[in-house]
Amino acid sequence: MSSDQDHLKETDTEARFEFKKEENSAVRSGKGLTEEVIRMISEDKDEPDWMLERRLRALEQYHNMPMPSDWPGMPDLSELDVEEIIPYIRPDVDKREGVDDWTELPDEIQDTFDKLGIPEAEKNALSGVGAQYESEVVYQNMQEQWEEKGVIFCNMDEAVREHPELVKEHFMTTCVPPSDNKFAALHGAVWSGGSFVYVPEDVTVEMPVQAYFRMNSEGMGQFEHTLIIAEEGSEVHYIEGCSAPKYGTHNLHSGGVEVFVGEDAHVQYSTVQNWSKNTFNLNTKRAICEENGTMEWVSGSMGSKVTMLYPCTILKGRGSTDTHITIALAGEGQDIDTGAKVYHNAPETSSTIESKSISKDGGRTNYRGLVHIADGAENASTAVECDALMFDNESTSDTMPYMEIEESKVDVAHEATVGKIGDEDIFYLQSRGLDDDDAKKMIVAGFIEPITEELPIEYAVELNRLIELEMEGSLG
Amino acid sequence: MARLELSNLHAEVAEGDEQILEGVDLEVQSGEIHALMGPNGSGKSTTAKVIAGHPAYEVTEGEVLLHLEDDEFGEDIEIDEDQRTWNLLDLEPNERAALGIFLGFQYPAEIEGVTMTNFLRTALNAKIEEREELFEDEDDEDEAEEDDEGFENSPMEGPADEGEVGVAEFQGILQEKMEQLEMDEKFAQRYLNAGFSGGEKKQNEVLQAAILEPSVAVLDEIDSGLDIDRLQDVSEGINALRDEQGTGILQITHYQRILDYVEPDHVHVMLDGQIAKSGGPELAEKLEDKGYDWVREDVYGTA
Numbered sequence: 001m002s003s004d005q006d007h008l009k010e011t012d013t014e015a016r017f018e019f020k021k022e023e024n025s026a027v028r029s030g031k032g033l034t035e036e037v038i039r040m041i042s043e044d045k046d047e048p049d050w051m052l053e054r055r056l057r058a059l060e061q062y063h064n065m066p067m068p069s070d071w072p073g074m075p076d077l078s079e080l081d082v083e084e085i086i087p088y089i090r091p092d093v094d095k096r097e098g099v100d101d102w103t104e105l106p107d108e109i110q111d112t113f114d115k116l117g118i119p120e121a122e123k124n125a126l127s128g129v130g131a132q133y134e135s136e137v138v139y140q141n142m143q144e145q146w147e148e149k150g151v152i153f154c155n156m157d158e159a160v161r162e163h164p165e166l167v168k169e170h171f172m173t174t175c176v177p178p179s180d181n182k183f184a185a186l187h188g189a190v191w192s193g194g195s196f197v198y199v200p201e202d203v204t205v206e207m208p209v210q211a212y213f214r215m216n217s218e219g220m221g222q223f224e225h226t227l228i229i230a231e232e233g234s235e236v237h238y239i240e241g242c243s244a245p246k247y248g249t250h251n252l253h254s255g256g257v258e259v260f261v262g263e264d265a266h267v268q269y270s271t272v273q274n275w276s277k278n279t280f281n282l283n284t285k286r287a288i289c290e291e292n293g294t295m296e297w298v299s300g301s302m303g304s305k306v307t308m309l310y311p312c313t314i315l316k317g318r319g320s321t322d323t324h325i326t327i328a329l330a331g332e333g334q335d336i337d338t339g340a341k342v343y344h345n346a347p348e349t350s351s352t353i354e355s356k357s358i359s360k361d362g363g364r365t366n367y368r369g370l371v372h373i374a375d376g377a378e379n380a381s382t383a384v385e386c387d388a389l390m391f392d393n394e395s396t397s398d399t400m401p402y403m404e405i406e407e408s409k410v411d412v413a414h415e416a417t418v419g420k421i422g423d424e425d426i427f428y429l430q431s432r433g434l435d436d437d438d439a440k441k442m443i444v445a446g447f448i449e450p451i452t453e454e455l456p457i458e459y460a461v462e463l464n465r466l467i468e469l470e471m472e473g474s475l476g
Numbered sequence: 477m478a479r480l481e482l483s484n485l486h487a488e489v490a491e492g493d494e495q496i497l498e499g500v501d502l503e504v505q506s507g508e509i510h511a512l513m514g515p516n517g518s519g520k521s522t523t524a525k526v527i528a529g530h531p532a533y534e535v536t537e538g539e540v541l542l543h544l545e546d547d548e549f550g551e552d553i554e555i556d557e558d559q560r561t562w563n564l565l566d567l568e569p570n571e572r573a574a575l576g577i578f579l580g581f582q583y584p585a586e587i588e589g590v591t592m593t594n595f596l597r598t599a600l601n602a603k604i605e606e607r608e609e610l611f612e613d614e615d616d617e618d619e620a621e622e623d624d625e626g627f628e629n630s631p632m633e634g635p636a637d638e639g640e641v642g643v644a645e646f647q648g649i650l651q652e653k654m655e656q657l658e659m660d661e662k663f664a665q666r667y668l669n670a671g672f673s674g675g676e677k678k679q680n681e682v683l684q685a686a687i688l689e690p691s692v693a694v695l696d697e698i699d700s701g702l703d704i705d706r707l708q709d710v711s712e713g714i715n716a717l718r719d720e721q722g723t724g725i726l727q728i729t730h731y732q733r734i735l736d737y738v739e740p741d742h743v744h745v746m747l748d749g750q751i752a753k754s755g756g757p758e759l760a761e762k763l764e765d766k767g768y769d770w771v772r773e774d775v776y777g778t779a
Contacts, residue, residue, distance in 0.1 A: 423531065428585035430569035431528045431578075432595075432684060433603035439570075442598065446589025446667070 016469060017303075018276055019115065020245040021108040023217045025134065029088035031219075035059065038189055041088045045157055045192070050168065058178035058188025065182040073366060073398055075306045075335040080280045085221040085252045087190040089134040097158045098130070098140035109133050116243065118212050126239075128153045128209040132224055134216060135192040146205055152198035153209050156225045159196035166198065170227055175258040176286050184284045187223050187256040194224030194255070199234040199265075208237040208270075208456070213255070215244035215279075221252040228258070230265040232290075237268040239459065243303065246276035250305070253279055259287035261295050263317065268296040270459055274466055275303035277333060283309045291317030291346075298455060300463045301328045301336050302470055310368060312341035315349035315380075322351040325451050327463065329470055330363030330395075339369035339400075344380040344407075353384045356448045360391035360471075366398040373405045373412075381411035388418040389447050391440070441471055477545050478576055478691035480504045480527070480724065485538035487526050496522045498749035499538065502726075504692055509718055509725045511735055511760060514746030515768045520728045521582060523746070524696045527726075528579035529569035540564040542575055548691065549576075553611050573599075574606035576691030578723075580681040580698050587668040592680075595668045596687050597646040601639030603688060653686045657713045674701030682713035685723070692724040693717060699734035711737030732764040745771045 027044050029037050038059050042052040067077065093099070093106060102110055102119050113119060113131050122129045128142030130153065137155035146153070152163065159167050172178055178188035195211045215222045230236055244251060253275060261267050267287065275281050281304040287295040297311040313322040324340040342351040357365035367386040388397035399416050421443055429439035444467060445452075452460040480503065487497040497519050504510050514520050526533050527540055542562045546555045564572050587595070641649070650664055657679060669677050678698050685693045695714065699707060715738055717723040727738060735743075735757065743759040744751045747768065752775045753759065763771070 422585070425585040425587060427528075427530055427569060428581060429587070429595075429599075431573055431581075432599040432688065433570050433573040433606060434599060435568065435570045435602070435606070438598070438602060442590055442595070443587060446587050449589030 017116070017243040017274055018245045019112075021112060021216050023089070024092050024106065024108065025089045025217070026092040027088070027090040029086060031086055032083040033059065033062065033087065033186070033189065037087060041190060041192065044088070044090060047160060048164065051160055054172065055189050055191075058172070058185050061178050062182060062185035062189055065185055067182060073337075073400065075308060075337045077280070077306065080250060080252065080306075082186065082252065084219065084249070086217070086219055087221045087223065088192055089217055089220055090136050091133050091138060093136070093138050096136070098137045098155055100139070100141040102139060105138055109138055112214060112216070113139070113212065116212060116214070116241070118210070121210065125207060126210050127205050127207040130155060130195045130209075130211040132193045132211065132213045132222075134214075134220065135222065137193050137195075142209065149203045150200040151203060151205060152196065154196050156194040156196050156227065157192070159227070163196065163198070166229065167196070167227070170229060170258060170260060171225070172256065172258070175260070175288055176256055176284050180284060183254045183282045184256060187225070187254050187284065190221070191223045191225040191256060193222075194226045195238075197226075197228040197236060197238060199230045199236045201231045201262075202233040204235040205237070208239045210239040210241065213240065213242040213253075215251055215253065218247040219249045219251065221254065223253075224255050226255065226257045228267060228269070229260045230262055230267045232262040233264045234262065235266040237270070237456070239270045239272075241272045241274070243274045244276045244279055247278050249278065251276070251279045253281045253283070253304075255283045255285075257283070257285035257311075259295065261287055261289040261293035261320070263290045264292045265290070266294040266296075268298065269311070270298040270456070272300045272459070272462055272466065273303055273307065277303065277305050279304045281307040281309065285309065285311040287311075287313045287322075289313060289315050289317060289320035289322065292319040293317060294321045294323075296323040296325075297340070298325045298459065299327070299338065300466070301326075301338050302466050304336070305334060307336045307338055309338045310341050310370075312343070313351070314343045314345060315351065316345050318346045319348045320346065321349070324351070324353040324355070325454065326353075326355040326357075326367075327448055327451060328355070328357040328365045329467060330357070330359045330365045331470060332361040332363060334363045335366075336364070337366040337368055339367045341370045342372070342382065344371070344373040344377040344382070347376070347378040347380065349377060350381045352382070353386075354451055355386040356451055357386070357388045357397060358391070358444055358447065359388070359395035359397050362394040364396040364398070366400065368400045370402045370404070371412075373407050373410050375406040377407045378409045379411075380407060383413040385415045387416070387447070389444070390418070390420045393420075437471070441468060444471065477506045477722075478548055478724065479506070479543040480577070480692045480726075481539070481541045481543065482523070482527070483539050483541070485523070485526065485540060486536045487522060487533045488536055490532050490534040495536075496533070496749055497526065500746075500749070500751055502744065502751055504724045504726050506691055506722045506724045507718060508742065509727065509738060509740045511740040511743045512726055512728045512746060513730070513743065513760065513763060518746040519749040520746050521696055524579055524694045524726075524728060527564065527572075527694055528577060529564070529567065529572050535565050542577065542692075544575070544691070549607060549611075553607065555611060559611060570602065570606060571610065573688070573690075574603050574610060578685050578688055578690030578693040580685060580693060580695035582696040582700065584669050584677045584681055586670045586672070588670050590668045591665050592668055593647065593650060593664045596650060596684065597639070597641060597643065599684075600641055600646065600687060604640045649687060653683055656686070656716060657683055658709050659683060675703060675706040678702055678710055679706060679713070682710050682717070685717055686713060686721075689721050690723055692726065694726045694728070696728045697730065698727065699729055699731060707734060708737060714738045732760050735760050747772060747775065
């Protein structure tokens with residue numbers, strides 16, 4: 001790889017995602033995790049006491065739990081120093097709950113989201129948009145027709161104030177309790193921003209709602225919380241995107257996502273993750289599915305230094321269904337450790353997991369998955385397929401699919417392939433006129449095609465662009 | 477008119493020092509059909525791959541030149557006098573393709589997830605673009621830069637407005653060429669060679685040549701694995717390349733059979749990394765009767 005190509009790659013990604021803005025904050029916490037910091041965050045948000053208490057309890061749990069260290073093939077977290085992270089930065093905007101007109105935002109924030117294409121997407125293909133900058137949601141809007149049907153789409157802080165009963169019942173209780181893992185506990189203590197989505201019975205939100213999470217400042221942590229409640233027979237598609245400028249020090253993103261899929265409800269949760277390569281991205285995402293409910297996770301992980309993300313579905317009700325589609329791409333210095341978890345806790349439940357991962361320039365991808373079929377989950381079925389493609393001998397790809405089957409009347413299918421991109425394949429395409437880069441791009445596009453063809457078109461387009469961008473000039 | 481000229485070509489396997497080509501001399505002109513025959517391991521396939529630029533071989537001596545005329549690529553591209561002869565060994569495989577070299581593979585690669593339509597249109601546009609770059613006047617270099625405007629139709633079809641040949645126009649071209657080769661139109665949406673039978677793959681190689689319109693096509697055992705009906709289809713396709721596009725053909729084969737359908741102007745016999753004997757069509761018939769030992773005896777005086 002030549003140095004001028006390096007430069008080109010930088011400028012490209014920088015122009016698209018990694019541009020920096022001067023920090024213009026109203027409130028900025030100190031570094032690290034102390035009770036003082038937590039109280040300060042809660043006070044700045046003017047939160048009810050019950051939420052402060054939950055935060056403090058989570059903080060205690062965080063301090064009592066060890067860093068995970070015994071996972072086989074676990075990414076290296078030694079460079080992550082949580083005590084050096086600034087957990088809370090409130091940008092200087094006038095309206096706390098977010099404006100509903102982009103032009104009311106400060107210029108640098110408005111320009112940020114313009115560059116990321118969010119207002120444009122809102123006009124064309126979305127029912128609603130929430131945009132978070134640093135620790136707070138600065139823009140929130142939904143088409144009136146959904147509001148009239150009782151759909152709620154607001155930022156999480158507002159939900160704490162406006163919908164306390166729903167939040168009290170569902171926020172980090174049965175789905176993702178802080179005790180789940182160290183980073184869930186961390187999240188419970190310092191969470192800020194994120195989305196609250198409530199879809200009443202039998203309402204189908206036809207176009208997706210989107211949230212975009214942007215970190216701008218160096219050394220900060222972003223901990224947004226997303227809570228989705230889809231009542232019986234309802235349907236919603238939630239898309240989240242994320243990015244940040246690249247800095248020399250590390251940023252931390254540790255989001256929490258909880259999804260409640262009611263009877264016969266259908267929720268799709270799609271993520272395009274493009275964090276800068278200095279970000280540790282350690283999330284906990286989980287859904288609980290009632291009878292005949294359907295949960296679909298679509299996750300594209302292109303960015304970050306380290307990602308550890310295993311969206312989980314608990315198939316609690318009879319006949320409920322889960323689908324996971326995961327695409328991971330790891331380049332130089334990246335370790336993308338991602339996969340899926342499914343618990344079949346009821347009869348007639350089914351799950352499908354498809355994972356495609358690509359590693360290049362010394363990057364590492366790992367598929368880490370768990371399918372658990374509980375005793376009594378008769379006629380449960382699961383199909384897991386994970387494919388990995390490596391570009392060179394320096395890159396790594398691992399597959400760790402765990403299965404825990406306690407029931408005998410089940411249908412289990414598992415396939416895994418690992419391959420290196422073939423020199424003969426590249427030569428064949430080159431001999432037809434494609435240069436080396438384009439030949440590789442075409443092979444990668446073909447590799448993920450079975451997945452992209454199942455995705456909503458606007459998501460597939462964005463994903464393809466990102467993959468092209470990631471591969472631009474970096475191959476050789 | 478184009479002329480491919482191999483002179484004193486020596487090549488070895490890049491990782492190792494096994495010499496395979498020991499001084500090949502060969503010329504193929506547009507509009508000519510050459511058959512290259514010879515026993516297994518004599519260097520026929522290596523010759524083909526070296527012409528196309530396969531990275532597994534290293535040329536140790538000799539030249540591969542391509543001579544073009546000023547109107548080789550039509551009126552749009554005027555070829556200056558100093559740009560009419562190209563040393564292919566200095567060029568990347570895709571640059572050679574842009575200059576009109578085509579290699580029909582003995583074992584074509586299978587590329588999952590990439591439709592024939594997407595692949596061929598991308599290849600055609602890449603070839604046109606590369607050609608413009610190769611022949612570009614240095615003055616107007618900047619104009620060639622074009623922004624990627626993104627996808628307007630399915631991302632798997634590629635951007636609709638990108639490249640010289642748009643999706644709709646290309647579908648027309650593809651359909652016409654497929655009809656000529658009596659290929660099922662379903663091929664257009666199938667993944668490139670994935671799950672194709674041996675015969676379908678070979679037919680596909682000829683289809684690709686028909687679309688990319690090379691000056692010289694090197695076809696490596698295009699007749700292996702073909703039943704008689706498909707042999708005829710493929711042969712007609714090859715003849716059409718010569719008759720309609722003026723492509724020069726270098727056909728590597730083990731068998732006389734295809735030469736009954738694609739009549740060669742010249743036949744060459746390769747032995748031990750060299751062209752041992754050249755002649756007209758009658759040479760192929762004689763080989764069919766007498767085998768390669770006869771050539772060996774004739775040339776070296778030993779069997």
